[in-house]
Amino acid sequence: MSRFNIREVENCIGLTFNEPKLLKTALTHSSYANQHKDQEYNERFEFLGDSILQLCITEYLFLNYKNKSEGELTKIRSLIVCENSLYEIGKKLNLGYFIRISRGEELTGGRERVSIIADAVEALLAAVYLDKGLEFAKDFIIGHFESIIKKAINNDIVLDYKTKLQEELQKSGEVSIVYELIKYEGPPHRRKFYTSVVIDNKEFGNGDGYSKKESEQNAAKEALNKLEEVNG
DSSP states (O other): OOOOOHHHHHHHHTOOOSSHHHHHHHTBOHHHHHHSTTOOOSHHHHHHHHHHHHHHHHHHHHHHOTTSOHHHHHHHHHHHSSHHHHHHHHHHTTHHHHOBOOHHHHHTTGGGOHHHHHHHHHHHHHHHHHHHOHHHHHHHHHHHHHHHHHHHHTTOOOSOHHHHHHHHHGGGSOOOEEEEEEEEESOGGGOEEEEEEEETTEEEEEEEESSHHHHHHHHHHHHHHHHHHHHO
16 A cells, blocks of 8 residues: 655655656556556666766765775775665665555565665655756765765775674684574565574574575674674
């Protein structure tokens, strides 16, 4: 069931559109369009949004980090312009709640799916560009990606939390790290897994996800956060 409401979405993202239809298209998934005639969906917007994001982040890094080499800038950009970062932005903007998807897609966890939310962010950036122009889109992008950019510059973005956790723990010597599947639920085609990470026989973090790998990574991420709190 669609929860889309133009005014609510605009309030959530802090932006009023001159052409609301652009926002509507940006947050319409193909599964919804397939069930409703004459509905545009966001795949073409994703294509445009990806290019705009690449351009804006590239220009920002080029102008603001003149001490970085081409190779360093490329690596930093890859950490910023990636599915995980887009998903993080989408979650902050609550796009999963508003996106128009089919009932079937919703029942199988579509509103939480990383790829759907990340794609919606790219489509949203395209809509902002088409409605407001490039300069406005730049400010919108940099404003929302500012914290992610800082993390990337400081090399604080972790893509593999399990490896990072192992590296951190083994600085003090060998430790036992075990990932235990607590439970799973949901239909076979859309199972949700719940995992705990046990360090030297003590539970240290929990995570969930729509694959065992994702749930283990999230458990490791929580454990890393706890380590940071302990170590100050």
